[in-house]
Amino acid sequence: MIHSSTVVILGSTGSIGTQGLDVISRHPERFTIVGLAAGGAHIDLLARQAAEFHVPQVAVFDKTKAAALREALDQAGARHTQVQAGPDAVIAMAGSGANVVLNGITGSIGLEPSIAALKAGSQLALANKESVVAGGHLLFGAQTREDQINPVDSEHSAIWQSLRSGSHAEVARLVVTASGGPFRGMKRDQMTHITPEQALNHPTWNMGPVVTINSSTLMNKGLEVIEASRLFDIPPERVAVTVHPQSIVHSMVEFVDGATICQASPPDMRLPIALGLSAPARMPNVAAACDWTKAAEWTFEPLDDEAFPAVSLARHCLDASEKHTAVLNAANEQAVHAFLDHRLPYLGIVDTVKAVLDSMDAELRGDPLFRDVEEMEQLEREARAKADELIDKQ
Known part of the structure; x- marks a missing residue:
């Protein structure tokens, strides 16, 4: 007999959230959605989701959207759905004690909801990598039991799955794969006049704008190296990156005996989302598998650090301190929005991030760990202000 799990989805109108709801719609006997939260940019979609899944409460980050959301819910036929508004409401929903909280929020604002979910004893299906990058030890300190975090990023889910093949002591390296983005093969001097429209044209994945730009600069891969090292407790020098344009092998684990275990599937985020919701069990009818009746070619290339310096910059920050990685993430978000x-x-995106880090380096090397979320947020504000100052000069 299958027992239904209660689920809260944070960022329900974004890429992760909408695909998570698609997975749940195929398995209504397994899941009951008890809460949805979103930023507020897509009020009508949030209302339709609440109506379709008979959700008892919704929360919106932007308090000014509460009245519009109430009206949209009434029009969608969800008159009995309760509305909460503001960041505290989203954090409260995350900490409401659901069996599973899927965190698909983009940015470091996802950290406090992640901490709230863990403290409430929920299983955290984590797609918000900034929770680990910006405040890793604050997040891990909130865990109440081992294996409470289910990685949802495709790369970290692949590593998580591959690690079932051996013990932690048997791991030689983690190998994170990168598609290479839309500018794979270009040299730095060929990227001078790239437009946002070109950078948003990812060859294999359909993602939100910030993640898509990060994928084009490979900053996303830098953040994923940080996340992999911290999530799986593997030293940074044992986390490698390889460029795999087909995006079929989502990442690998190399073991001490020379064996390499990979997780392979066509690029479809519903697979890692589904496993994040149902682990350790796997569900049927989630995503298509590889078609072995057709010829296929999988290629792997070394990363061009000169053309794409973001990964090296992320490694530098990972070696330096948690505060460096928080500044890296905050400055990058600011630079991406400016682009x-x-x-x-x-x-100028990665150049600005490096300039912010250089200017704040002495300050960051004092106490390497944050005492609390408030201290992290203050440092992020400083990093964003410094980034804005440098951007305005350009």
């Missing part, structure tokens, strides 16, 4: 607004050239 999308046509206020910063493409190459």
